[in-house]
Amino acid sequence: MKIFELEEVQGYYNNSNPAKIKIAGIGGGGCNAVNSMIASNLQGVEFIAVNTDAQALELSLAHQRVQIGNSLTKGLGSGANPEIGKQAALEDRSLIEDALRGADMVFITAGMGGGTGTGASPVVAEIARELNILTTAVVTRPFLFEGNKRGRNAEQGIKELQKHVDSIIVIHNSRLLNITEKETTWLQALNLANDVLRQAVRGISDLILVPGLINQDFADIRTILANSGRSLMGIGNASGEHRAIDAAKMAITSPLLEETSIDGAKGVLINITGGSSLSFHEVHEAASLVRDAVHEDAEIIFGSVIDPDLDDKIVVTVIATGFEEKTRAVMPSYDKWRPSKDINTLKGSHRLLSKDTLKLEDENYLDVPTFMRKNGFTDDKSVTIENAHITPPN
Structure with a gap:
C-alpha cells in the first residue's frame, strides 16, 4: 500500500541518452535478485521492489519499494498462492503504474512457482505494456x-506472463547442478542464478546507455525486441591473439543452451566493445562472423x-530475433575451436584448473565455458561466455 523512495539513484553511463530503464523485482525471489544487482554496482537503471511482505521490503535496496495487497495479506507474504499475488497487484494497480511511469524499457524479474512473483508479475507486465x-x-x-x-504454478505463471511481455528470459534453477561442484553452498548457487539475471539485464542496458563510437539508440533496441518472437541473447568475452573471433563465436553459441543458435535470425543487434587497441580488422572479423550466421x-x-578499462579484452554482445517458428535452430559444432581433451597435448597455451585455483567465489567462474570447466582446463586467451535464452510470448 506504500511507496518508499530512497534519495539517490545509480547514475546513467550516458546522461544525454533519453532512454530510461527500470528493473522491477516482484516477490521474494525478484526482490532478492534486485538486491544482488544493486550490490554488483549495475548502473544506468532504476530499481523497483514489489512485494506483499512489508518486512522483506524494508530490507530492499531498491530506489522504489512498493507494498501491494495489504488488505489481503496484512503485510505478510502471499502464502505461495499465485491468485493472492495476482489480486494483491490488482488491488494496488495504481501504485505499480506510478512506479513504472516514465520508463522506456522495463525488466521484470521474479522467481516463478510461488505466490507474489507468479501471480503479480503478469499484472505488472500488463500495466507496463x-x-x-x-x-x-x-x-x-x-x-x-x-x-x-510449484512446477505447475511456475508453468502457468510463465504462460500468463508471456501474454504481456515483448520477450522473456527463462532460467532453469535445476541446471545450476551442471555448473557447480559438490562443495557449492546453497547461497553460492543462488548467487549464480542472480548473476545470470544481472548479465541478461546488463547485456541490453549497456547497448542503450554506454556511449559508443557507433551508437545504438533506444529505437534500435525496440526494433529488435518488440514482439520479437523466439529470440536469443549472448555475450562473449575474449582476450589474446584471436580475441575478436573467439568472442564473436561465444556470443552466437552457448554451451548452456546446447540446441539453439542464431542461424536463420532475421533481426540482429551487434555491439562490439574493446579497449583503445581495438582494431578495424578485429571489428570487421567479429561482425562478419555474426553476419554469416x-x-x-x-x-x-x-x-x-571503446572502454579503456577492458585493456586486452573484447566483448561482443548479440541479440538475435525473428526465427521461423517451424524451424528449430541447431547448435553449431565446437570441434574447430574447443580445446583438446588430451591433457598431454596441452602445451604452453593452456593451463590446468583445479578446485583450488577455480572457486565459485571467483567472480569470473561463470565466464569459463561449461565444456572447459568440466574437463578441468581453460585457455590463456581467457575466453569467456555469458548467455541467456529468450523465450517468446505466445
Missing part, C-alpha cells in the same frame, strides 16, 4: 525438488564502444 513500455521478463523456474505443484536478408544493427 499499457504504458507503451518495452517489456522483457527475466524469471526462474523452481528446482525439481520443490515439487510438482544469420539469415541472408537479416536486418543488422551495429554499434561499437
Whole structure:
C-alpha cells in the first residue's frame, strides 16, 4: 500500500541518452535478485521492489519499494498462492503504474512457482505494456525438488506472463547442478542464478546507455525486441591473439543452451566493445562472423564502444530475433575451436584448473565455458561466455 523512495539513484553511463530503464523485482525471489544487482554496482537503471511482505521490503535496496495487497495479506507474504499475488497487484494497480511511469524499457524479474512473483508479475507486465513500455521478463523456474505443484504454478505463471511481455528470459534453477561442484553452498548457487539475471539485464542496458563510437539508440533496441518472437541473447568475452573471433563465436553459441543458435535470425543487434587497441580488422572479423550466421536478408544493427578499462579484452554482445517458428535452430559444432581433451597435448597455451585455483567465489567462474570447466582446463586467451535464452510470448 506504500511507496518508499530512497534519495539517490545509480547514475546513467550516458546522461544525454533519453532512454530510461527500470528493473522491477516482484516477490521474494525478484526482490532478492534486485538486491544482488544493486550490490554488483549495475548502473544506468532504476530499481523497483514489489512485494506483499512489508518486512522483506524494508530490507530492499531498491530506489522504489512498493507494498501491494495489504488488505489481503496484512503485510505478510502471499502464502505461495499465485491468485493472492495476482489480486494483491490488482488491488494496488495504481501504485505499480506510478512506479513504472516514465520508463522506456522495463525488466521484470521474479522467481516463478510461488505466490507474489507468479501471480503479480503478469499484472505488472500488463500495466507496463499499457504504458507503451518495452517489456522483457527475466524469471526462474523452481528446482525439481520443490515439487510438482510449484512446477505447475511456475508453468502457468510463465504462460500468463508471456501474454504481456515483448520477450522473456527463462532460467532453469535445476541446471545450476551442471555448473557447480559438490562443495557449492546453497547461497553460492543462488548467487549464480542472480548473476545470470544481472548479465541478461546488463547485456541490453549497456547497448542503450554506454556511449559508443557507433551508437545504438533506444529505437534500435525496440526494433529488435518488440514482439520479437523466439529470440536469443549472448555475450562473449575474449582476450589474446584471436580475441575478436573467439568472442564473436561465444556470443552466437552457448554451451548452456546446447540446441539453439542464431542461424536463420532475421533481426540482429551487434555491439562490439574493446579497449583503445581495438582494431578495424578485429571489428570487421567479429561482425562478419555474426553476419554469416544469420539469415541472408537479416536486418543488422551495429554499434561499437571503446572502454579503456577492458585493456586486452573484447566483448561482443548479440541479440538475435525473428526465427521461423517451424524451424528449430541447431547448435553449431565446437570441434574447430574447443580445446583438446588430451591433457598431454596441452602445451604452453593452456593451463590446468583445479578446485583450488577455480572457486565459485571467483567472480569470473561463470565466464569459463561449461565444456572447459568440466574437463578441468581453460585457455590463456581467457575466453569467456555469458548467455541467456529468450523465450517468446505466445
